[in-house]
Amino acid sequence: MRDNGTAMLDWSQCPEVERLAGKVSGAYVFKGTRVPVRALFDNLEDGASIADFLQWFPGVERRQAEVVLEYAGQSLAETPSR
Numbered sequence: 001m002r003d004n005g006t007a008m009l010d011w012s013q014c015p016e017v018e019r020l021a022g023k024v025s026g027a028y029v030f031k032g033t034r035v036p037v038r039a040l041f042d043n044l045e046d047g048a049s050i051a052d053f054l055q056w057f058p059g060v061e062r063r064q065a066e067v068v069l070e071y072a073g074q075s076l077a078e079t080p081s082r
Contacts (some may be wrong), residue, residue: 009071009072009075009076010075011028011037011071013071014028014067014068014071015031015067016030016031016063016064016067016068016071017029017030017031017037017068018031018032024036030057030059030060030064030065030068031064032059033057033059033060034059035057035059035060037068039053039057040053040060040065040068040069041072043056050062050065050066050069053065
């Protein structure tokens with residue numbers, strides 16, 4: 001698994017994700033699904049579009065993907081660079 005920066009974010013504050021101990025090994029997933037948040041970033045990094053991702057993972061709603069991307073952008077903008 002590659003490290004695309006999603007591991008360093010505090011996903012607990014993002015309203016469209018959840019983390020449950022018995023669900024997908026405790027990974028952060030899109031709320032109401034078993035789709036890991038990391039899957040969105042991995043697919044985008046591999047050249048997929050958001051439309052592709054939503055087609056491949058029909059349980060995820062466009063609004064959820066948009067909120068996750070916005071949250072990641074805001075969180076990374078607030079992270080001090082070293």
